Amino acid sequence: MQTLNVALGERAYPIHIGRGLFGRADLILPHLKTQRVAIVTNTVVGPLYLERLRAGLEAAGVRTVAVVLPDGEAHKDWETLNRIFDMLLAERCERSTTLVALGGGVVGDMGGFAAACYQRGMPFIQVPTTLLSQVDSSVGGKTAINHPLGKNMIGAFYQPRLVLADIDTLDTLPDRELSAGLAEVIKYGLIRDPEFLAWLEANLDRLVARDTDALAWAIERSCRNKAEVVAADETEQGERALLNLGHTFGHAIETGLGYGEWLHGEAVAAGTMMAAELSRRLGWIDTAAVARIEALFERARLPVWGPRMGVERYVELMSHDKKVEAGKLRLVLLRALGRAVMHGEAPAGEIAAAIEARCR
Amino acid sequence: MQTLNVALGERAYPIHIGRGLFGRADLILPHLKTQRVAIVTNTVVGPLYLERLRAGLEAAGVRTVAVVLPDGEAHKDWETLNRIFDMLLAERCERSTTLVALGGGVVGDMGGFAAACYQRGMPFIQVPTTLLSQVDSSVGGKTAINHPLGKNMIGAFYQPRLVLADIDTLDTLPDRELSAGLAEVIKYGLIRDPEFLAWLEANLDRLVARDTDALAWAIERSCRNKAEVVAADETEQGERALLNLGHTFGHAIETGLGYGEWLHGEAVAAGTMMAAELSRRLGWIDTAAVARIEALFERARLPVWGPRMGVERYVELMSHDKKVEAGKLRLVLLRALGRAVMHGEAPAGEIAAAIEARCR
Ligand SMILES: NC(=O)c1ccc[n+]([C@@H]2O[C@H](COP(=O)([O-])OP(=O)(O)OC[C@H]3O[C@@H](n4cnc5c(N)ncnc54)[C@H](O)[C@@H]3O)[C@@H](O)[C@H]2O)c1
Ligand SMILES: NC(=O)c1ccc[n+]([C@@H]2O[C@H](COP(=O)([O-])OP(=O)(O)OC[C@H]3O[C@@H](n4cnc5c(N)ncnc54)[C@H](O)[C@@H]3O)[C@@H](O)[C@H]2O)c1
Ligand SMILES: [Zn+2]
Ligand SMILES: [Zn+2]
Numbered sequence A, B: 001m002q003t004l005n006v007a008l009g010e011r012a013y014p015i016h017i018g019r020g021l022f023g024r025a026d027l028i029l030p031h032l033k034t035q036r037v038a039i040v041t042n043t044v045v046g047p048l049y050l051e052r053l054r055a056g057l058e059a060a061g062v063r064t065v066a067v068v069l070p071d072g073e074a075h076k077d078w079e080t081l082n083r084i085f086d087m088l089l090a091e092r093c094e095r096s097t098t099l100v101a102l103g104g105g106v107v108g109d110m111g112g113f114a115a116a117c118y119q120r121g122m123p124f125i126q127v128p129t130t131l132l133s134q135v136d137s138s139v140g141g142k143t144a145i146n147h148p149l150g151k152n153m154i155g156a157f158y159q160p161r162l163v164l165a166d167i168d169t170l171d172t173l174p175d176r177e178l179s180a181g182l183a184e185v186i187k188y189g190l191i192r193d194p195e196f197l198a199w200l201e202a203n204l205d206r207l208v209a210r211d212t213d214a215l216a217w218a219i220e221r222s223c224r225n226k227a228e229v230v231a232a233d234e235t236e237q238g239e240r241a242l243l244n245l246g247h248t249f250g251h252a253i254e255t256g257l258g259y260g261e262w263l264h265g266e267a268v269a270a271g272t273m274m275a276a277e278l279s280r281r282l283g284w285i286d287t288a289a290v291a292r293i294e295a296l297f298e299r300a301r302l303p304v305w306g307p308r309m310g311v312e313r314y315v316e317l318m319s320h321d322k323k324v325e326a327g328k329l330r331l332v333l334l335r336a337l338g339r340a341v342m343h344g345e346a347p348a349g350e351i352a353a354a355i356e357a358r359c360r
Helices: A025-031 A045-059 A078-090 A105-118 A132-135 A169-171 A174-190 A196-207 A214-230 A239-244 A247-257 A263-279 A288-299 A311-319 A348-357 B027-029 B045-059 B078-090 B105-117 B129-137 B167-172 B177-193 B192-206 B212-232 B238-246 B247-257 B264-280 B286-299 B311-319 B348-357
Strands: A003-008 A014-020 A038-044 A065-070 A098-103 A125-130 A141-149 A151-156 A160-166 A331-336 A337-342 B002-006 B015-017 B036-043 B065-068 B098-103 B122-128 B142-147 B150-155 B162-166 B329-334 B339-344
Touching: A003 A125, A003 A214, A003 A331, A003 B129, A014 A214, A025 A045, A025 A160, A038 A045, A038 A105, A045 A065, A045 A098, A045 A141, A045 A169, A065 A174, A065 B065, A065 B122, A078 A141, A078 B078, A078 B142, A078 B150, A098 A105, A105 A125, A105 A132, A105 A151, A105 B098, A105 B150, A125 A132, A125 A348, A141 B002, A151 A169, A151 A247, A151 B078, A151 B105, A160 A214, A174 A214, A174 A239, A174 A288, A174 A331, A174 A337, A174 B045, A196 A214, A196 A288, A196 A311, A214 A239, A214 A247, A214 A337, A239 A337, A239 B105, A239 B192, A239 B339, A247 A311, A247 A331, A247 B098, A263 A348, A263 B098, A311 A348, A331 B167, B002 B212, B027 B045, B036 B045, B036 B078, B036 B329, B045 B065, B045 B167, B045 B238, B065 B078, B078 B105, B078 B142, B098 B105, B098 B286, B098 B329, B105 B122, B105 B129, B105 B142, B105 B150, B105 B264, B122 B129, B129 B177, B129 B212, B150 B247, B162 B167, B162 B212, B177 B192, B177 B212, B177 B238, B177 B264, B177 B286, B177 B329, B192 B212, B192 B286, B238 B247, B238 B339, B247 B264, B247 B311, B247 B329, B264 B286, B264 B329, B264 B348
Parallel strands: A014 A160, A038 A065, A038 A098, A098 A125, A125 A160, B015 B162, B036 B065, B036 B098, B098 B122, B122 B162
Antiparallel strands: A003 A014, A141 A151, A331 A337, B002 B015, B142 B150, B329 B339
């Protein structure tokens, strides 16, 4: 087991990464406030892992209650969030009860937002079970639900007290979901970790083949990158925004097609190609660099082209995105491979051309 | 105009109290992040004051949008909150847009919670227009909506950047609402300010008669008390809980009768009498002290008896309340007039007897 620390002063917390972790109540117990836990999971993950988590806790004397939500991004909405509140209140959970989110990013984002709001804040633990949630969404305290007019529009910054990333849970993860997680892994290499990028170019096929050691290393290195960025800029006033490489384009794809059509990571991959193409047009990276990125995503079995929705629709959806300041579209672009920057001055014509060039 | 400061480090903010304030854009402008404001108000307050607020801002070059919510505690729910999000997204408000809540505590609590959640947090300004919201709810950053199973169960701690308490707006406030606000004013005297309590005993009739100088002084002194408590204990780990004198009993009344039957301040007055009676039974204050409290509330035209709902129903509703820790009912009681304490050891029989004694 590897342990990283997210250095956030009095809100600091550990990330444990390894095998056979989530049945181990001894890892969870030190972080509970009282011997009560409310578990949030969904209809896919619950049948696979809920009982083992509960059994471990109950055996250690912790009373547990659980709610099993419908699966999928389409349910990352208020109605589903409210089911968590209904359960917490029906079970008379207190503000000292700890909420544990067991699932992927959707369960983690909703569980975290529910924990942030229930009685204005209850303790919260993440048990991420997808690659994407292990390397990205479970770390850093962003929580949210979607609104029909925009993704993740309603939420909170709310840090967990512990992240338990159990690699064993990836055994049951569908290939397509594993690939989606790899999009965020590759992202860290592209925005701030050229050494990791080189490692990925050498080892990507091991990851796709689910080599456990390779996965453990990639998760640890990704979490380390995420933790560093979050510790430096918890509420995204600056550097943290760089984690959104490909996301403004990607959110347009997700919203434009309707949540759930493309996976988040797939949209991020295609969106990153648009960001790379725009960076090339600004003269920051060359054609060979764009081709290297494309090759990595392709080896990860990720889409490298956006869907044809019309450039205007893309731009309209992108300007609904959060990364808009005073009406200006601010985008994360690549100054070099391994170095992302925030840029608010890309000409509208170049943005349109980059989108156009990367749709098929 | 008087100005107080809520000393919360980098989240510190001023409270301006006086006449003719809310039309003055010069007081608001320094606290905006961009020249865009989204105003949240309701069908009662909007027709009275919205245009003056908007006109002042627009004349100063600030673009404004507004949403007018249905009036009343019964609408302090998710559906109504969502109307704020709908407006913010439809108008493409950014996370740098400032949300201004213009209204009583219901509008303030919902506007504040919406601001806390919209894109994970946008700047927020309180323009409270009821006595209760001027002396209590607009200061201190508690925001929330109700859930069918409990009041204020879903919310956030989220501080405003400015509170503008304009005494002129009280001209249109119904007598019953003025009285409800006085319950919270009296509360500050009871829990921590014996000197203010004496002033209230001497001047309560001036407040009921809406003497402007008396009101200005009572609002200032109340805000000073609230600001001190909040600065010492922002997230209610300790002292801040004392502000809930009478509230656990009161919330049982509000929930038991259905939101909106009794006003919050009315329930707090009757609830405070129950807390006083329980304090007397514990031997902390004497019958004369209870009578003094009762006399003050009666002069303020507030109820001093709870509704007959059955003691068991009270206790059941009270244990749904947030002030429960590890299954124990923790209550704010009076060690003396002007000194409240948190107490978790009152015998259940005495709690029941106190409720019984103060129902009619
Ligand atoms: N909070 C953040 O910082 C952040 C960062 C990135 C993404 N996100 C959010 O995360 C979400 C995407 O997360 P995700 O990719 O984990 O999606 P997800 O939670 O929908 O999980 C993908 C699918 O895999 C299933 N699943 C989960 N674990 C499994 C397992 N061990 N075995 C088999 N099936 C399993 C899920 O039930 C679901 O059907 C999006 O909503 C996105 O907005 C948040
Ligand atoms: N956040 C906190 O710390 C805190 C503290 C105490 C109370 N509260 C909450 O505050 C709410 C009660 O606030 P309230 O008493 O202001 O109720 P309210 O907001 O419902 O206002 C009372 C009534 O007066 C109307 N009104 C408001 N201003 C007016 C004006 N100037 N002229 C004429 N009519 C006017 C309102 O529209 C409403 O009909 C409750 O929901 C309570 O939970 C919150
Ligand atoms: Zn992402
Ligand atoms: Zn109150």
